[in-house]
Amino acid sequence: xxxxxxxxxxxxxxxxxxxxxxxxxxxxxxxxxxxxxxxxxxxxxxxxxx
Numbered sequence: 845x846x847x848x849x850x851x852x853x854x855x856x857x858x859x860x861x862x863x864x865x866x867x868x869x870x871x872x873x874x875x876x877x878x879x880x881x882x883x884x885x886x887x888x889x890x891x892x893x894x
Contacts (some may be wrong), residue, residue: 862868 857864859868862871
């Protein structure tokens with residue numbers, strides 16, 4: 845057995861530092877939108893290449 849804390853033990857503090865569950869959800873949505881747009885742009889660029 846290790847002496848590392850469990851995720852369940854440290855998550856509440858990390859969530860509070862990040863601004864709460866709502867802030868984390870909004871940041872995740874923002875990041876996913878960026879990734880989706882980047883991938884769409886890559887696909888469009890690949891379609892334009894000869």
